[in-house]
Amino acid sequence: MPEEDLVELKFRLYDGSDIGPFRYSPASTVAMLKERIVAEWPKDKKIAPKGANDIKLINAGKILENNKTVAQCRAPFGELPSGIITMHVVVRPAIAKPKTEKKVDEVPRKNMCSCSIL
Numbered sequence: 001m002p003e004e005d006l007v008e009l010k011f012r013l014y015d016g017s018d019i020g021p022f023r024y025s026p027a028s029t030v031a032m033l034k035e036r037i038v039a040e041w042p043k044d045k046k047i048a049p050k051g052a053n054d055i056k057l058i059n060a061g062k063i064l065e066n067n068k069t070v071a072q073c074r075a076p077f078g079e080l081p082s083g084i085i086t087m088h089v090v091v092r093p094a095i096a097k098p099k100t101e102k103k104v105d106e107v108p109r110k111n112m113c114s115c116s117i118l
Contacts, residue, residue: 007070008084011037014047014091021084026071030057030064037089049091058088
């Protein structure tokens with residue numbers, strides 16, 4: 001593929017730092033971008049994705065779907081010659097496990113109401 005057909009992308013993280021820029025073919029899918037982001041994720045970050053499914057990519061205010069290609073996701077104003085397109089990365093928070101078991105020795109609370117008339 002000719003060098004001028006490649007799209008240059010960088011990925012902005014939650015703290016303002018960037019991953020990239022990297023060059024991609026317009027036929028690359030969003031899923032491929034997410035895999036690269038997970039592989040390149042800085043080790044010193046407190047929040048980190050466990051896999052590509054933990055990431056959402058946002059470009060021009062739209063959440064990108066995994067099956068879309070880079071060419072389909074480009075915004076019209078992203079057609080600048082030799083411009084780098086910045087996509088924002090959002091990491092899904094870890095889902096807390098629901099507490100299903102109650103402690104046996106836990107005393108049930110009684111709903112009480114009290115009034116004081118002065």
